[in-house]
Amino acid sequence: MTALVDAGAPAATRNPPPGTPARTRRRTLRERFPGLALPALVWYAVFMIGPVVAMFVIAFLSWPGMLATPTFAGFDNFATVFSDETFWAATRNSAVQIVVGLPIMIVLAFLLAFYVVQKPRGHRVLRYLLFIPALISAPATAMVFYAMLNPDGLVNGVLRPLGFDGTAWLADPTTALGAIIAVELWSGIGYSAVLIASRLDGVDTEIVSAARIDGADDWRIAWRMYWPIARDFIGVVTMLQFLSMLFNSAQNVLLLTQGGPGTSTTTLAYLIYQKAFVEADLGYSQAVGVILFVIGLLGMGAIRRVLRATH
Amino acid sequence: MARRTTTLPMRDRIGSITSGTLAWIYAALLIVPFYYFIVSSFKDNEQIFESPLSLPTTWDLSNFVTAIDQADLWLAIANSVLTTLAALVLTLVLALPASFALARARGRAGKVVEGVFALGFLIPSFAALFPTFLLAAALGLFHTRTFVVFLLPATALPLSIVILTSFMRTIPRELEEAASMDGATSLQVLRQVYLPICIPGIATVLLLNFLSFWNAYLYPLILIGPDTAQRTIQVALPTLKVDAGTDYGVLMAGTLFTLLPVYLVYTVLQRQMQRALLSGAVKG
Numbered sequence: 230m231t232a233l234v235d236a237g238a239p240a241a242t243r244n245p246p247p248g249t250p251a252r253t254r255r256r257t258l259r260e261r262f263p264g265l266a267l268p269a270l271v272w273y274a275v276f277m278i279g280p281v282v283a284m285f286v287i288a289f290l291s292w293p294g295m296l297a298t299p300t301f302a303g304f305d306n307f308a309t310v311f312s313d314e315t316f317w318a319a320t321r322n323s324a325v326q327i328v329v330g331l332p333i334m335i336v337l338a339f340l341l342a343f344y345v346v347q348k349p350r351g352h353r354v355l356r357y358l359l360f361i362p363a364l365i366s367a368p369a370t371a372m373v374f375y376a377m378l379n380p381d382g383l384v385n386g387v388l389r390p391l392g393f394d395g396t397a398w399l400a401d402p403t404t405a406l407g408a409i410i411a412v413e414l415w416s417g418i419g420y421s422a423v424l425i426a427s428r429l430d431g432v433d434t435e436i437v438s439a440a441r442i443d444g445a446d447d448w449r450i451a452w453r454m455y456w457p458i459a460r461d462f463i464g465v466v467t468m469l470q471f472l473s474m475l476f477n478s479a480q481n482v483l484l485l486t487q488g489g490p491g492t493s494t495t496t497l498a499y500l501i502y503q504k505a506f507v508e509a510d511l512g513y514s515q516a517v518g519v520i521l522f523v524i525g526l527l528g529m530g531a532i533r534r535v536l537r538a539t540h
Numbered sequence: 541m542a543r544r545t546t547t548l549p550m551r552d553r554i555g556s557i558t559s560g561t562l563a564w565i566y567a568a569l570l571i572v573p574f575y576y577f578i579v580s581s582f583k584d585n586e587q588i589f590e591s592p593l594s595l596p597t598t599w600d601l602s603n604f605v606t607a608i609d610q611a612d613l614w615l616a617i618a619n620s621v622l623t624t625l626a627a628l629v630l631t632l633v634l635a636l637p638a639s640f641a642l643a644r645a646r647g648r649a650g651k652v653v654e655g656v657f658a659l660g661f662l663i664p665s666f667a668a669l670f671p672t673f674l675l676a677a678a679l680g681l682f683h684t685r686t687f688v689v690f691l692l693p694a695t696a697l698p699l700s701i702v703i704l705t706s707f708m709r710t711i712p713r714e715l716e717e718a719a720s721m722d723g724a725t726s727l728q729v730l731r732q733v734y735l736p737i738c739i740p741g742i743a744t745v746l747l748l749n750f751l752s753f754w755n756a757y758l759y760p761l762i763l764i765g766p767d768t769a770q771r772t773i774q775v776a777l778p779t780l781k782v783d784a785g786t787d788y789g790v791l792m793a794g795t796l797f798t799l800l801p802v803y804l805v806y807t808v809l810q811r812q813m814q815r816a817l818l819s820g821a822v823k824g
Binding site for chain 2: 263264265266268269270272273275276277278279280281283284287337340341343344345349354355356357358359360361362363364365366367368369371372373374375376377379381382383386387415418419420423424427447451472475476477479480483484498501502505506511514515518521522525526529
């Protein structure tokens with residue numbers, strides 16, 4: 230590298246003047262269009278944008294199975310979807326998952342992050358532990374919870390001596406969705422906390438100690454000082470977790486309950502999977518895909534509005 | 541901390557006790573499953589059900605042997621290593637020149653291209669799993685690792701390009717101009733001037749993508765399918781769960797086996813990994 234830079238000066242004098250305009254022209258073209266970005270752009274268009282566009286097309290086709298010939302269906306798929314009980318059950322489940330799960334996750338993550346940045350005893354161990362869920366794959370997490378939540382598993386093993394009757398958490402319609410949400414909280418809180426802590430670390434400690442001298446307690450410092458400062462960043466983390474809950478829940482549901490019992494854990498994301506790969510109702514599946522896409526955008530907009538920076 | 545509690549009012553003490561308790565309860569909830577599944581991997585079903593938290597009576601590796609045997613885990617690990625490595629290389633081959641071009645572009649086109657990649661954060665690629673599956677079929681690559689190797693880099697491109705571009709923007713233009721006066725081509729400038737400076741950024745991108753490629757589940761499940769010769773470790777692991785009569789010891793042994801490579805990398809590169817995970821979301 231040094232050799233290159235050193236060689237720069239003599240090379241400039243050696244070059245004849247007529248060469249200069251050509252090079253300038255070439256450079257301006259290069260600067261106007263980033264040609265080296267083209268392969269990545271094409272790759273990205275083929276493998277990412279293409280399928281999403283195809284999803285919008287298939288949503289308007291009647292396509293009752295891989296081997297059938299698709300025909301144009303207009304809004305028929307959407308009509309079928311909206312008159313289907315299962316779709317509404319899935320919408321309810323996704324709504325519960327987001328409305329209950331997301332605020333709990335973000336508030337707990339914020340409190341945890343607030344605690345960690347105060348550097349209490351053991352904060353290094355805490356930070357190390359909080360990263361754990363971010364490292365583990367969905368199947369590994371699901372298998373551990375599958376073992377813990379089965380009727381003879383750890384959870385019931387701990388509850389029974391305490392005098393509580395356990396249940397088959399994943400097979401009981403009243404607890405199955407709660408169990409799925411618990412798995413998501415388990416893996417989401419730690420990573421969110423670490424992210425929020427990275428933002429809170431930047432808060433000026435002098436203002437905080439000044440507030441303490443003025444008699445502000447921890448609770449007030451957390452919510453009146455740290456929260457407003459980190460609010461826009463917490464908004465970003467919330468969006469991240471919102472999308473992950475909305476879309477990635479399909480994995481946990483598939484691994485733990487397959488949507489059951491009945492439809493009690495069928496989320497919208499899982500419904501897309503189930504209709505496409507189990508029931509081969511492709512138009513229906515992709516219509517739900519389009520609906521979920523819209524819900525995703527609306528949700529992001531709402532989160533942005535609620536957690537917009539206020540200062 | 542102890543000093544502070546003695547001087548502060550009651551309400552504060554309660555406040556910090558609650559957030560502290562909360563933090564350590566969560567820490568326990570993170571550790572207990574680990575402890576449980578590690579000790580379970582040395583037990584049989586009866587011991588797991590009878591005394592879930594006790595230490596195993598023997599440190600016998602037969603569950604591991606059964607798990608590896610039953611789900612062909614060595615082969616699955618080999619497939620995962622192959623897929624992950626190939627996808628990592630391909631991601632860099634695509635993202636490095638692109639970031640280089642975007643970092644140097646000054647016109648509107650550059651901004652537009654950057655915006656297109658940034659939009660990628662909004663694309664719910666999962667919802668489009670079925671069209672992706674059709675694409676694999678159309679390319680004649682259905683039920684092959686090859687297609688997943690092609691697909692995974694595409695999912696990682698937005699974040700990789702954002703991170704690498706922001707690194708390359710810090711390199712002064714003069715350095716590059718000096719090199720190109722010497723007659724160096726764009727690719728030579730990229731290789732000899734930009735790459736050495738971008739090593740930390742490349743490391744971040746590699747670690748982040750390593751995690752997401754190694755842990756990928758739904759894509760490999762649908763696109764590679766159940767063929768034991770091709771499937772990855774994440775797809776192989778859940779096959780140890782059987783509807784009637786799962787051997788939990790074997791399942792947990794398999795899970796432990798699956799996590800080892802990630803933990804190996806995390807232990808060796810803990811600091812870099814944490815930084816990578818942080819920048820992954822901050823940039824996103």
